[in-house]
Amino acid sequence: MNRTVNGVVAALLLGATTAAGAAASEGGEPGDAQQVSRTIEIVMHDNYFEPEQLSFAAGETVRLKVRNEGALVHEFNIGTAAMHEAHQGQMQMMVEHGVIQGDHLNHERMKMDMGGGHTMEHNHANSLLLEPGQEAELVWTFARSDSLEFACNVPGHYQAGMVGGIHVE
Numbered sequence: 328m329n330r331t332v333n334g335v336v337a338a339l340l341l342g343a344t345t346a347a348g349a350a351a352s353e354g355g356e357p358g359d360a361q362q363v364s365r366t367i368e369i370v371m372h373d374n375y376f377e378p379e380q381l382s383f384a385a386g387e388t389v390r391l392k393v394r395n396e397g398a399l400v401h402e403f404n405i406g407t408a409a410m411h412e413a414h415q416g417q418m419q420m421m422v423e424h425g426v427i428q429g430d431h432l433n434h435e436r437m438k439m440d441m442g443g444g445h446t447m448e449h450n451h452a453n454s455l456l457l458e459p460g461q462e463a464e465l466v467w468t469f470a471r472s473d474s475l476e477f478a479c480n481v482p483g484h485y486q487a488g489m490v491g492g493i494h495v496e
């Protein structure tokens with residue numbers, strides 16, 4: 328891999344770090360499991376979520392239990408439309424580098440050193456990346472917002488309808 332490509336990847340990962348930082352102020356922040364008021368189950372399909380809308384009270388801490396019942400790798404990500412768009416660039420790189428391979432994740436390639444201490448690992452407080460059959464959860468405290476969405480940013484999935492509204496009041 329040449330330096331130019333490394334530079335592009337590092338820039339994308341830095342961009343993603345900024346987007347995740349924005350999540351803490353725009354969409355809320357990782358919550359304390361002791362404060363959870365309820366558990367919401369979300370199912371991923373190819374390519375939509377069930378349910379398609381979520382509603383929370385501002386300041387509410389919930390457990391979001393996400394299960395992938397589709398045949399493809401899917402993401403669950405809390406953010407604004409602009410944050411999702413920025414993250415889609417990074418997910419595109421993960422596909423181009425063989426980290427996301429349709430129905431599975433290549434964990435070896437995830438650990439690949441991209442230069443500058445960056446890897447292709449998908450570690451974001453506001454997001455889960457799941458293979459078919461996998462289940463995981465996020466504990467999240469929602470901040471008041473009128474522009475939040477939950478979405479899958481695997482290339483093409485958001486555009487195919489894998490996005491839902493989050494209403495926080």
Ligand SMILES: [Cu+2]
Pocket residue numbers: 374400401402479480481484489
């Ligand atoms: Cu998806």
